Amino acid sequence: MGLTKEYDVIVVGAGHAGIEAALAAARKGMRTACFTTTLENIGAMNCNPSIGGPAKGHLVREIDALGGQMALTADATFLQMRLLNSGKGPAVQALRAQIDKRAYAWAMRLVLERTPNLDLKQAMVQEIVVEDGRVRGIVTATGIFYGAKAVVLSTGTYLHGRTIIGEVQRSSGPGGLAPAVGLTESLKRLGFEVGRFKTGTPPRVDGRTVDFSRMVRQDGDPEPHRFSFMSPLDHREQLPCWLTHTTPASHELIRRNLHRAPMFTGVIEGRGPRYCPSVEDKVVRFADKESHQVFLEPESRESHEMYVLGLSTSLPEEVQIELVRTVPGMEEAELMRPGYAIEYDYIVSTQLKPSLETKLVRGLFCGGQINGTSGYEEAAAQGLIAGINAACYVEGREPLVISRSEGYIGVLIDDLVTKGSPEPYRMLTSRAEFRMMLRQDNAHLRLTEKGREYGLVDDARWEVFVALRDGIEAERERLARTVVGPAPEVQRVLERLGSAPLKAGVTLEQLLRRPEVRYEHLVEMGLGRPDLDEAIWREVETQVKYAGYIAKEQQQVDRMRRMEARRIPPTLDYQALTGLSMEAREKLSRIRPETLGQASRISGVSPADVAVLMVHLDRLARARDRAEEA
Ligand SMILES: Cc1cc2nc3c(=O)[nH]c(=O)nc-3n(C[C@H](O)[C@H](O)[C@H](O)COP(=O)(O)OP(=O)(O)OC[C@H]3O[C@@H](n4cnc5c(N)ncnc54)[C@H](O)[C@@H]3O)c2cc1C
Missing domain, CATH: 1.10.150.570 (GidA associated domain, C-terminal subdomain)
Structure with missing residues (x-):
């Protein structure tokens, strides 16, 4: 066993967590190596071709504010974007993007390859080397030792992966790739408690064999969106998704084959994610429902492969072929890949500190699905924090801990290390107690300064941020200072809006606080600033309109801070x-x-x-x- 190289930080895994961890460490100047079982799976989206949505979109924006990569690559490779809940309040609005999986994975690989201080390595890591309670390096399956001061584990669903399709079980990682063996045993030898979870994915069909005329077309928003304010607003051609549904025939077929469903025959032992149930689970649990929604989503601009959201299953392949054909529009559909379930090892997350360092071994950090979570965004968020803190550990610096009142990332990590999770943990808006303050639109205001402090926000991003932050402050001041009287053009617009006419002077802030008055109405009255950047006036409007709720949450935050101190x-x-x-x-x-x-x-x-x-x-x-x- 020869020493080949000494690193500051080694990251095991190049999935969504490993990518952020490796980039964070390398960008902070650490000599970093990122190991993956194969270079072909870097940034692989093993399940749905989408990023964002409620709570997950918040995480993506927070990752971006801290200087992470996910938002930028999603913006560069999206197929469609929609702002969900746009008619509802700002706390629940969320951006969701359909992503070109192939383009995303390739773009991530190039980002990694072009990052200074970062070596990419294809090798199976089998052992964590620890000396005097501190991590010392790793050993690969081919017996090579690499030294490191800190190690981040981001092994996803690979540890002792076992895939299941009907009666067929295989020792396998996701997508038929090799599972990771040996590392679980190393972790157990070090004294870690390891559990077993399960997740699943639907079949993919060939779009050329689908009759889309029998489905409802779902387009992206006509106006462009982006996760990161550093990305250009892109008017590229968007691809549609398609909505259809299961039928009584689908449910009957599933019921007839339950005796072959690994979910029900006891073949699957691991707990699965409650919020992404398999279709057989849905049919059994909601027996009186006659149909469930099914969405067809493109996997890539270059391919005909379509992801069948809503039909996650581990039924035998021949049943899956029949099943998709019971769905309107897919009567002739050809499967390109069957759905499957996968079981894998994870480490019990209460063994971690809020920095994501393990309590047992100094310098050993864990981020991503290995901590019992589910989802790309959850993984990326943890990977980023684990990578930053691995670097902080090497520098002898205090770790970055985001509190529950600062971000969804804080909620996620605090839940994991404080409560653990008996099933794969998914981020939900309901898990956050300060939803008015933790909006997706203000993630940059909440976290960019932290990202700068920890060395991940470069000068270009900082400049844009400062202009935004100062612009918001200046406009809020102007609204609070400027008094407007009952001028005819003001009264005219108010009358049209059904808003009470002014009797005396009020500040613009008071005027904007009226539910029916929007910032664009101020512009119409000649009182707004038509040249103001949209990101600025939208943020100002939200802050003014929801000031009461925000102040109430702030009181709770202050109480919590005292306890945290x-x-x-x-x-x-x-x-x-x-x-x-x-x-x-x-x-x-x-x-x-x-x-x-x-x-x-x-x-x-x-x-x-x-x-x-x-x-x-x-x-x-x-x-x-x-x-x-x-
Ligand atoms: C079948 C399936 C279904 C899923 N369904 C859902 C779902 O319904 N909802 C949802 O939100 N999410 C789902 N996901 C989860 C989503 O894919 C993951 O949450 C996300 O990819 C986790 O990211 P990660 O970085 O932690 O791990 P991964 O993306 O799995 O990456 C792990 C990385 O670690 C590497 N690795 C592992 N062990 C070693 C080792 N010993 N040595 C070297 N490299 C190693 C791998 O090669 C890989 O690069 C599903 C995943 C799968 C596989």
Whole structure:
């Protein structure tokens, strides 16, 4: 076993998490290596050809604000974009893009290859080398040792991957690629608790064999969108998706074949994602429903392959062939790939710190599906934080921890490390408590400064951001300062909008706070600034209109911050705190929260337990003060 090279940071995996981790570390100046079982799967989208949507779109914007890559590559390779919930409030609006999978993966590979300080390597990593509780490097399946000060694991669904189609089971990673063997055993030897999850994907059909005239066409929005304000607004030709549905014949076929469905025969042991159920699961769980929606989504501009959203299944292939043909428009459809289920190993995420470093091994970080999550965006968000913090660890710098009030990334990671997840964790807007503050439209305002502080926001991005931030502030000031009286052009527009006429002078801010008055109406009244960048006036409008809700959330955030500021000593002996319930003692000892806030979110830790902890922390603080005075 010879040493070939010494790195600062080694990233195992070049999926969505590994890409962000490797880029973050390399862009922060770390000598970085990124390992993948094959160079052909870099940035592979193994399931749906889309990025974004509710909560996930928020994550993409936050990744972008911190200087990550996903948004930029999605903007460069989208096939269609839509702003979901555009008629609803800003907290639930979300951008969703259909992505050209092939173009996306290739673009990501080129970004990695062109990044200084970054070596790409095809090799199966089988062992994590640890010395004195600190990571020292990795060993590949061919016996080569690479040294590193920090290692990020982003192995996705590859660890002991097993795919299942009906009665056929194979030891395999996604898409028929080789599974990763050996690494799980290495993790277990180091003392990690490893679990087993499952996920699944639908069949793909040949678009040339589909009768789209029997489906409902779904186009992208006519006006261009983008995830990143650093991308140009692109008017490229968009490809449509198609809506159809299952039929009673589909459901009857599934019921007849349940005895061959691995989901129901006990062949699949791992827990699957509740929010992406297989079609056989839907038919059983919602037995009285006569039909479920099915969307056909293009996988690439260059290919006829279509993803059949809604028909995720691990039924035998011959049943799948019959199944798609029970769906209107697919009577003649030819399968290009069958759907399948995949089981894989993950590590129990409560073994991680909020920095995503493991509690057991210093310098070892985990990000992505290995932490029990599901989804590209969830993976990328964690990969970015793991990569930044691996670099911080090497630099001897405090890690970057995003709080729950700063971003969905904070919610995601806090949930994982504090509560863990009994099933693949997917980001949902309902998981965030401060939804008015954590909007997708203000992600850059929330996080760009952090990205800059941690060295990932370059000068070009910073300049654009500063212009936006200052523009918003200046316009808000102008609206708060400028008083308008009952001038005829103002009254005319107000009357048309059904809004009460002005009797005396009001500020523009007060005027804009009226539900029926939009910023463009101010422009019409001659009171807005027609030359203002759309990103600025839209943000100003949201801030003004929702100021009341935002202020209320801010009060809750302040309360939470006070709890987060109370740090708990890492060596605290919870068993000695007899005032705590048994359950709290057990969970606090196992999870070892870093702050009182984190402790309060552990299930089984009651408000009474938090009060006991608070009293104890006060006592410790007083003792410390006395010791300092003496
Ligand atoms: C069949 C299937 C269905 C899915 N369904 C859904 C769904 O319904 N909804 C949803 O949101 N998401 C779904 N996903 C999940 C989505 O694809 C993942 O969440 C996402 O790709 C995870 O990203 P990642 O970077 O963590 O891992 P991956 O994208 O899986 O990348 C893992 C990387 O690690 C490398 N690797 C692994 N082990 C080693 C090793 N020992 N040595 C070297 N390299 C290694 C691999 O080669 C690869 O580069 C599905 C995935 C699959 C496979």
